[in-house]
Amino acid sequence: MSTPDATAPVTPAPEAAAEAHPRFAEALRELGLDVEIRRFPEATRTAAEAAAAIGCDLSAIVKSLIFEADGAPVLVLMDGSSRVDVELVRRELGAGKVKRAGADLVRDTTGYAIGGVPPFGHRTKTRVLADRGLLDHDVVWAAAGTPYTVFPLDPKTVIGHAGGTVVDVREQAK
Numbered sequence: 001m002s003t004p005d006a007t008a009p010v011t012p013a014p015e016a017a018a019e020a021h022p023r024f025a026e027a028l029r030e031l032g033l034d035v036e037i038r039r040f041p042e043a044t045r046t047a048a049e050a051a052a053a054i055g056c057d058l059s060a061i062v063k064s065l066i067f068e069a070d071g072a073p074v075l076v077l078m079d080g081s082s083r084v085d086v087e088l089v090r091r092e093l094g095a096g097k098v099k100r101a102g103a104d105l106v107r108d109t110t111g112y113a114i115g116g117v118p119p120f121g122h123r124t125k126t127r128v129l130a131d132r133g134l135l136d137h138d139v140v141w142a143a144a145g146t147p148y149t150v151f152p153l154d155p156k157t158v159i160g161h162a163g164g165t166v167v168d169v170r171e172q173a174k
Contacts, residue, residue: 019038019144020144020145020146020151021112021118021144022145024118024121024144033153033161036152037144037149039146040053040148044148044150045114045115050143053150057081058080058081059079060141061079061080062119062140062141062143063077063079064117064119064142064143066117067084067086067089068098068100068101068105069095070097072126072127074128074129075119075122075127075128076129076130077119077129077131077159077164078131079137079140079170082131082133082170082171084170085169085171088167088168088170092169109123109124110122112145113147115143118145119142119159125163128159128162128164128165129164130155130158130162130164130167131169132170135155135156139154140152140153140154142158
């Protein structure tokens with residue numbers, strides 16, 4: 001599959017941002033971003049569901065994953081076809097222990113439910129690690145705050161607005 005062309009200027013109808021979660025729509029306005037929000041009748045909670053709905057490569061999906069590092073939340077942005085190497089995250093953060101966050105911490109930290117967490121526009125400011133693999137794409141697709149909405153953007157802009165540090169935290173094939 002190829003990635004649909006989302007680099008062309010898009011002037012969505014004013015109601016397009018209304019398809020996104022209200023907090024995320026507000027974040028887009030505050031950042032001055034005019035992105036196309038796509039809503040699907042079927043859930044796009046997982047990277048595989050999102051890629052199938054959009055018609056793009058699985059690796060062009062941005063997973064926004066919350067981990068807990070020594071009790072503090074951290075956001076890891078990872079491409080949809082890869083897994084996070086928790087040990088690499090631990091080393092990158094200089095943390096004693098890193099584990100996947102539970103649903104309550106995800107919602108408390110971001111303001112969104114698992115399956116709809118966007119890469120920015122969160123309730124609280126957290127440290128953000130973005131895997132370098134995201135930069136392999138001209139356009140990536142991320143959740144727009146709900147399990148039914150996504151938006152396209154170039155990965156450098158996504159990482160920049162998330163306040164991310166580009167790192168290598170992808171699990172390597174053994």
